[in-house]
Amino acid sequence: MPYTRPEFRLLPTASGYTEAFWTGGRDGHLLVYRCESCEQFFHPPGPICWRCRSRDVAPAPVSGRGRVATFTVNAQPWLPSLPPPYVVVLVELEEQPDVRIMSQLVDIDPAEVAIGMEVEVFFEHWSDEQRGDIWLPLFRPAGGVA
């Protein structure tokens, strides 16, 4: 089932530490906070590395590739604009598998989704008056429709 963009999504607020994650898609980048001291990524973003407590942290681009750490097929209609079923996924980053991004996995039959499957990011641009521009990172099977 090819993905079609919904008419409405609940949008996050991109400000401060979260801005890079939600707007990196403008330039086609998934930006995840990385510690320059211990050279580890971490998520969600913040002012300090939780591992080594270095303040030398900044958003850095990752490949946008990863694997399905786990998933759930949602069958409950929570929002009229998002008719079920759809796949909520937790993606472990190729660069560092213990850093995980929650997202939606699309362009795949929910029955075909499997833990360990290779996926890649793409971005969906939204804007509204309160939040400005947001690029939501969504995922699809690596290399195109499965």
Place this chain on the structure above:
Amino acid sequence: MSRGPFDGRATISGIGQSAVGRRLMRDGLDLTIEAIERAVADAGLSFDDIDGVASYPGPGVPAPGFTGADVSQVQTALGIRSRWYMGSIETAAQVGPVIEACMAVALGLAQHVVVFRSVWEGTAQAGGGRASALVPGGELPPHLQYSAPFGALSAANWLGLPATRYMHDHGLTKEQLGQVALNGRRNAALNPAAIYRDPMTMEDYLSARVISTPFGLYDCDVPCDGATAIVVSRAGSAGLRRTPLVVESVGTGMYERPTWDQRADVTSMAAYDAAASMWERTSLTAADVDVAQLYDGFTFLTVSWLDALGLVEHGRAGDLLDGGDRIARDGDLPLNTSGGQLSAGRLHGFGHLHEACVQLWGEGGERQVARQPEIAVVGAGGGPVAGCLLLSNREA
């Protein structure tokens, strides 16, 4: 040697529960007072004896019906002369205030603390109040910033993720998960206060509509109206109606970051840290537990608590649940003997605490477990919040 973190000085002397129902059309304060009156009377005390009040979650949580009453409302309504009080959500889940009360009586800050958890979500959400928080243009609360944009709006979604991975990694089956729900329903049939008491078969469970895999309708608890209160008393208190229970240990740990999805083991949750800290504080072990009352807002949360507490070998919760016999009232480890939240209603952890006390006092009537228990464990919370208690009916 010392007897747990409170050295036997913290006890539970009374319990009380208000009317419980899907939609009672009564407000939260009214239900709260009913539960507190019953708990104080159950202890054999009067309001003049009560000198402390504690509750979860404290004021300020906007979800409709989530907070039946806060501490100041109760103090105002009942005129309690408190020497000590607290109410907070940033604590060891719903039982955090019980633990705080134990500290207060152990340190002599209070003699008898009434601790309550009160919900009236059934009535408060009757007008669709819950969904109205998610209107276009509304600011998402912090815990939804990274999930709601992707349609992950419910704990059913957030917990479907670790549940799917646990089943994948450890071979837990849907039927084994279902035994948590079926066991609860069997026990609820013998609990007059339970909301759902009709028999449920495995076929009913498996054929229920899907909410978010692996969860169907009967993997999810139901919002209800109801308040529960307990009295935490300093050991040696005079005038009690019966021998109080001893709080042997408490689990308050938060070793990893309190997130839903970034723990080192994606199948685990805060319960593992709470459980580890509870066992570090006592010479008792998981093998000593006679009865378990483990949070079941979703079936998988009970699985997670069983695993976290070491009541099963890591990854082997399915073995204990398989077939349901071992978790029944006459099994090796009677579980959720009041019906749990799945069948008795979402009393938010305090239903489990209440039932642990009922069983330790041997007051379960028809649903009393076959072998009189001496040690009970209570696990409360899910995802990034957790707290647990180890209780006994041994002499203080």
